[in-house]
Amino acid sequence: MEQRLSPSELAREVVRRLDAQHGRPVWKQRMPPLEELVACILSQHTSDVNSGRAYQQLRERFPTWEAVIEAPTALVEETIRPGGLASSKAPRIQAVLRAIAERNGGTPSLDFLQQMDTESARRYLLSLPGVGPKTAAIVLCFSLGRPVIPVDTHVFRVSWRLGFFDRRVGEAKAHDLLQQIVPEEDIYAFHVHLIRHGRQVCKAQRPRCEQCVLADLCAYRQQVGRV
Numbered sequence: 767m768e769q770r771l772s773p774s775e776l777a778r779e780v781v782r783r784l785d786a787q788h789g790r791p792v793w794k795q796r797m798p799p800l801e802e803l804v805a806c807i808l809s810q811h812t813s814d815v816n817s818g819r820a821y822q823q824l825r826e827r828f829p830t831w832e833a834v835i836e837a838p839t840a841l842v843e844e845t846i847r848p849g850g851l852a853s854s855k856a857p858r859i860q861a862v863l864r865a866i867a868e869r870n871g872g873t874p875s876l877d878f879l880q881q882m883d884t885e886s887a888r889r890y891l892l893s894l895p896g897v898g899p900k901t902a903a904i905v906l907c908f909s910l911g912r913p914v915i916p917v918d919t920h921v922f923r924v925s926w927r928l929g930f931f932d933r934r935v936g937e938a939k940a941h942d943l944l945q946q947i948v949p950e951e952d953i954y955a956f957h958v959h960l961i962r963h964g965r966q967v968c969k970a971q972r973p974r975c976e977q978c979v980l981a982d983l984c985a986y987r988q989q990v991g992r993v
């Protein structure tokens with residue numbers, strides 16, 4: 767593509783091409799917000815398979831979130847061990863559940879976030895112990911369907927390669943930049959598409975530029991002269 771696109775036009779074009787290749791991603795709630803939050807904590811620094819197993823074991827052993835709060839931390843730790851880093855994740859999960867219950871009349875639930883505007887919900891999540899911008903974005907995006915981009919390693923890598931920002935900005939700043947660049951109606955599709963593209967085509971070690979439908983748009987490909 768000869769003509770230089772603005773960042774927003776580039777984002778639209780990326781989504782348009784990946785929609786054409788894979789179909790338009792349709793948002794569907796993965797889990798209620800509290801479940802999404804706990805699953806997100808368990809997913810840190812491990813594979814989806816391992817964190818999924820840890821989450822499943824946690825739900826099977828403890829029938830309610832109250833039971834997780836009241837359980838000995840060592841038992842929670844043992845239960846989620848397949849997810850890795852159990853000694854730090856177990857107390858973090860208990861602390862966040864306890865904080866939510868204390869602020870919510872004793873009930874560990876985040877269902878009330880559905881009634882809040884996106885910024886208020888984001889601020890609430892960030893006020894919880896151990897919840898950072900990335901975790902908050904995941905809950906907002908996947909559980910509440912809000913136009914927020916969680917920037918994981920794939921979204922970050924594909925985005926800087928395409929030229930949306932310099933890779934040295936880091937993931938936190940990348941989130942703010944993409945939030946401004948990507949049109950609101952395309953945010954969910956952009957996120958889902960870039961994860962898939964990063965896993966299947968724009969791989970970390972050897973990007974498959976010769977198979978990439980975005981090659982003529984890509985700053986990285988132009989710099990390194992691939993394809």
Ligand code: SF4
Nearest residue numbers: 968973975978981984
């Ligand atoms: S052209 Fe290559 S580097 Fe650019 S997005 Fe496609 S696979 Fe990634």
